[in-house]
Amino acid sequence: MMLPVALLLLGALTAVVAPRLLARADWPDREPVVALWAWQCVVAGVLLCCALSMTFSAAAWAAVRGHVFATAPRAVVEAYALGASGPWAAATAAALACAGLWSLAMLVREVAGARSRWRLRRAELQARLPLLPGEEPAGGRVAVLEGERPDAWWLPGAAPRLVITTAALRRLKGRQLDALLAHEQGHARARHDWLLHCSAALAAGFPQVPVFAAFRDEMHRLVELAADDTASRRFGRLTTALALVELNEDRGVFGPCPTPQAHVPQRVHRLLAAPARLPPLSRLRLTAAAALVPVIPVLVALVPGLRALG
Structure with missing residues (x-):
């Protein structure tokens, strides 16, 4: 039975070709939300190829085949030639099952680690900013901390908070502060933290697979661009760019030497250059094309079964 092999080859082809096509395209920076969707579809397609290959490989065993094709006509079962699989089918199914369990374990570890970091930061925040007598914690409120460095971050959880330092409040004036709030709220509203968790889990679990490393890197970059666009649509590109500059200029990110936050100057340049958005029809076409990746x-x-029924 060649179907599991064909699915694995399709997954490998998707993992190699799709990231290259996205890297060469010029539209992801103009439409980061569509690019986020496209990357998720690519990774979902690769994982689906592996899952389907595992299912059909395991169906070589009669016990598994009875569950997978429980309601299928006899002609459909015979079309897949499941009983003719060689000894490699069991090894393939076992290897892919172990890879799936490893992916799940990596995701659980990533989420557990993130929650542990959130609890630690919340404890630190509570120590630096204790509640006054009679004050109740309110979800979504802003917490202001004394600090000499301008900084702001969104602390997710059951009661999410935007934490901002007094230095940032002194630096950001009027609409710049509003743009910062809109940026962080854009992250929270789109649940970008879950995208980062999933991409980090896959990259950590399979460091030898380039598509997962590219997925993680692009998620970190695209979620920031998407949040920048959320803020700029409400308060303008210039205001959002100035807020980014005021918040980061003391960190040396605009200097001649490369820094870990070299993406910040690129974000500022993108906001000031104001790239034109794609027409709605083009965005719809790209969204539909990306959705086809996990459908293929x-x-x-289904091809052998449909042929048997036809």
Whole structure:
């Protein structure tokens, strides 16, 4: 039975070709939300190829086949030739099952580690900013900390908070502060933290797979661009760019030497250059094309059955 092999080859082809096409395209920076969707579809397509290949490989065993094809006509089962699989089918199914369990373990570890860091930061915040007598914690409120460095971050959780330092309040004036709030709220509203968790788990679990490393790096970059666009649509590109500059100029990110936050000057330049958005029809086409990536493995898996029924 060649179907599991064909699905694995399709997954490998998707993992190699799709990231290159996205890297060469000029539209992801103009439409970061669509690019986020496209990357998720690519990774979902790769994972779906592996899951379907594992399912059909495991279906070589009669016990598994009875569950997978419980309601299928006999002609459909015979079309897949599941009983003719060689000894490699069991090894393939076991290897892919272990990879799936490893991915789940990495995701659990990533989420658990993130929650532990959130609890630690909340404890530190509570120590630096204790509640007054009779004051109740309110979800979504702003917490102001004494600090000499301008900084702001969104602390997710059951009662999310925007934490901002007094130095940032002194630096950011009027609409710049509003743009910062809109940027952080954009992260929270779109649940970008879950995208970062999933991409980090896959990259940590399979460091030898380039598509997962590229997925993690692009998620970190694109979520910031998407949040920048959320702020700029409400308060203007110039205001959002000035807020970024005021918040980061003391960190040396605009200097001649490369820094870990070299993406900040690129974000500022993008906001000031004001790249034109794609027409709505083009965005719709790209969204639909990306959605086809995880659909193709399903269609490939259904081909033998559809032929038998036809």
